[in-house]
Amino acid sequence: MSELKRSIAVLFRRKGKDFLTEREFVFSASMDLRWFSPKDAQRLLDAGISDGFLQRKNGNIFPTFDCAEIEVPLDYKPTNDIFENVAKRNQDLFSEIVERIVKAKSVPKREVVSRVNKKQELLGIDVEPAALLVASDYGLSVENSFIERATADILNRDSFSSRP
Numbered sequence: 001m002s003e004l005k006r007s008i009a010v011l012f013r014r015k016g017k018d019f020l021t022e023r024e025f026v027f028s029a030s031m032d033l034r035w036f037s038p039k040d041a042q043r044l045l046d047a048g049i050s051d052g053f054l055q056r057k058n059g060n061i062f063p064t065f066d067c068a069e070i071e072v073p074l075d076y077k078p079t080n081d082i083f084e085n086v087a088k089r090n091q092d093l094f095s096e097i098v099e100r101i102v103k104a105k106s107v108p109k110r111e112v113v114s115r116v117n118k119k120q121e122l123l124g125i126d127v128e129p130a131a132l133l134v135a136s137d138y139g140l141s142v143e144n145s146f147i148e149r150a151t152a153d154i155l156n157r158d159s160f161s162s163r164p
Contacts, residue, residue: 007078009070019060097131
């Protein structure tokens with residue numbers, strides 16, 4: 001059983017609802033249960049969407065599974081390891097792009113990462129598209145698979161919507 005799935009089940013069961021707003025979800029995980037800071041509670045929401053345990057519909061958040069079927073200990077509290085898989089997945093794509101640039105252009109990794117960070121800060125974008133833009137700056141053609149993965153990650157995080 002995924003700790004992420006268990007945490008989501010607890011939040012929905014505690015509220016006794018089939019759906020929550022983003023704000024309710026984040027508030028419940030941070031203020032009501034005191035599991036995380038509001039920022040980490042938002043990460044929990046993003047991870048749930050990214051891993052397919054939650055979906056957004058009409059401005060609300062719905063679990064994609066039956067929360068009542070999940071067994072949860074009475075004293076359950078998630079650990080920060082809950083975010084490990086999502087961070088690793090995002091880091092993997094970023095690392096793949098950086099390694100491709102380093103290998104193709106024989107430039108130091110530190111230089112590539114620095115350029116990605118500057119591009120990200122300058123444009124105010126996520127790390128994956130920044131890395132793709134730097135690859136393009138180096139004259140590399142960017143594979144569609146990289147673009148599709150970056151797009152899916154960003155849309156799953158819903159970077160373009162307002163945060164609570």
